[in-house]
Amino acid sequence: MASPKIVDVAVIGGGPAGLAAAAEAKGAGANSVLLLERDDKVGGILNQQVHDGFGTKVFKEALTGPEYAAIYEDRVNERNVETWLNTIVTDLTDERVITVRNKGGVQTIQAGAVIIATGCRERTRGAIGTAGTRPAGVYTAGSVQNYMNVRNLAVGKKVVILGSGDIGLIMARRLTLEGAEVVCVAEILPQPSGIAGNLVRCLEDYDIPLYLNTTVSEIHGKERLTGVTLAEVGPKMGEVKGTRRFVECDTLLLSVGLIPETELAVGVGVDMHRATNGAVVDDSFRTSIPGIFSCGNVLQVHDVVDYATLESEKAGVAAAQWAMTGQLPDAKINMSAGNGLRYVLPTTISGEDAVDFTMRPWKEEHDKSVVFKSGGEVLRRLKMPHMEPAGMIRVRVAKGRFKNVIDNEITAEIED
């Protein structure tokens, strides 16, 4: 085994978050930036997302996933970020030593700063505990997206989709366009999990019914899937008696949520956030371990890729600054999520710069305000016409507002 490679900033994961972080780390003055990607190309899940709608915030135009990825791929190449493809990280220590494996062998890397940008995986049938037999024909939505869009493989003719997450909705349209019949989308929650635009563009435009408060209670078929039992669920997620009905299908797609791939972060001992299942970070995207940063979907599941990019660019700049100078502003102010909010990130801030806070509400809200308070005084209030759990709330709070913080505590909450 060769001696460790030394770099200023190492970025783990070459999806949209890692690409943006690596490009900006280099742009912000890190001499050497190494991007580690397990796949044979960078871009991550964007590579299989051939539909458009990416980039409307950053570039003011609707790009396809591969187009969006290509822009950032060019950027890391222009800035001479070193990229290792087909490389998997097998270990990360709190001294920022990374162990990787690829066809060249096993190699270690000593990094000044490490950015964890490993994204998400899909929640599976086993994780949600769907009962029944175990036939072929039960897929996660993202894996079908890969089979269809990357490998040109058709998975079935008659499809039920469980979960109204965005990938599920987009696959409903995609499967319909490829000649399959999408019987319905079932969503266990009382509201859709995907964003409103996708409900119209992917379901309504193709007359695909969406059943809310409905789940798949059983899977049938011994060899290939023959059908599923749908059932309505009550307010406590219990099955409502007498609502079971059999729906014939040969394919079940699961779009039931994303789980941050935090194994490296957890393994190295980073403090985790209960609500996001990602790391706890400050406004420089520092985790609880010095020199280890986190951004993108492994930090919090984003609704729109543009925001993952913007967040990761900041993480890249901060990581470069830390690697080159060993200094970042102290984050002494604690943030907490109050009434109506599941979480607010970052969880600590310095107050020395403006902060883009990200939040998710517990439920759908209309014409309410997001309020930042300290010691009972309002620092910032922003009227929001519409908030929903499927969408992330973003609020910028200017530096000047933090002058009035009392006892280093700020609460974000929803008010009338």
Next chain:
Amino acid sequence: MSEKYDVAIIGGGVVGSAIARELSRYDLRVTVLERAADVSRGTSGKNSGVVHTGINVPFGSVKAKFNVAGARMFEKYCADLDVPFKRVGKVIVALGETEIPDLDVLKAKGEANEVPDLEIIDRATLKKMEPNIEGASALNVPTAAIACPYSLTIALAESAAAGGVDIKLNSPVTEINGTQGAFEIETPNETISAGLIVNSAGLGSDKIARMVGVHRWRVWPCRGEYVILDKRVGGLINSMVYPVPPKGGAGLGIHITPTTDGNILLGPSADYTNDGDDVRTTAKIRRQLLNEASEFLPELTPRDVITAYSGMRPKLVTAKEGGFGDFVVEEVEEAPGVMQLVGIESPGLTAAPAIAEHVSEWVRKRIPASANSGFQETWSAVHRTREDTLSKIDTMIAEDPDYGEIVCRCEMVTKTEIVDAINNELDATSLNAIKYRSRATMGRCQGGFCGPRIVDLLIESGKSPESITLNGGDSWLFLGTTEDLRAQAKTRRASQKMGAK
């Protein structure tokens, strides 16, 4: 024309496969007829993977005889076949004071079967051994072990095949004619002649017995559901944790069992069913498993579950009768020349090596045979880089760069391991065949990421997308390529137009 064999073994579970390997020591023509697309797809692949010591079986029973003998052979057996085996020990835990006398009864049963080193331990000692487990007292069984049941069955069958045994997959037996020395066995594919038959058909062993005119037995399928926990919580226990067996119950009670790969199994339940193939899982039992296990292990949460599965016990006692049902390991007068192995439920995995030796002696008494030079003394099919040191892996990559490509990252399975699994001795190429040989797709993402890459490698090996299955039979995964579908749709539309005219 039918193929002629000295011995036809019906059923490619752990017992049938062990017999096949044992017979491959000799110059005999042997075949295994397995109805599924791979070996180990029934009871043998879906159990707790426990190498039982003999504390649960009454002294003098057939079960006790083969269990105790098998347990002694097991470690070397696994070593010869490169199968994961760990002597982790077992504690049978009395939750309250009232259960403590039951531990003495179990201890006495075990001592009658000469199980060594049994000891009743108190709460404090238990806490020291198993800091996360709650209990008033426990019976410590340090010689109990775990092994990977499907890896063992596959290794037995593959080593037998490499030694000259014909393993015929997708070959359900539909009819048996003839008598000892000249049996004619029908499968949908062919007729097979055999001098002797071994009925190791597990859940179907009563049906096979009836085909040769033996109507003594009926097998009652009894489903056992399990959940598998993430490796993240694998460290919660050190040894197997069992409850005191429920009185008159169909199983040993829901236990907490580590696997050789570092996961934890919760289960099995015990529910009689009419259909031995009905290996569904249910929401009710999933809840029950988590609830019962959390009595011992209060830290468990539903979030720790990766997936669930069911196995099926081939029992010879009904739900009503309950209690103990012994193994049948004998040739009966109605059907000379047929070794009947019926009701081989737990501890069938442990007993398999001993049953195999017994059956081998029975065969050789009738058909004397010399040694087979092709016998595979040891066997190692798919390497496990996940168990290697980094420097060893580095050296291996230098020789074969494909060891540097991780295909399944949850379980750290490399491309070489997947390709070796695809090119297996039995030509079993379903996705599950690859899974059980390489461990790919068994982790927390359940194949979400590596599934497409494995499909690539199957296609590279020469399979068409339409021919790829999850589990053989009609468990297809792809209709074809999207181009094929478009072409089909075009043809369909064209012919509809013609029809309209």
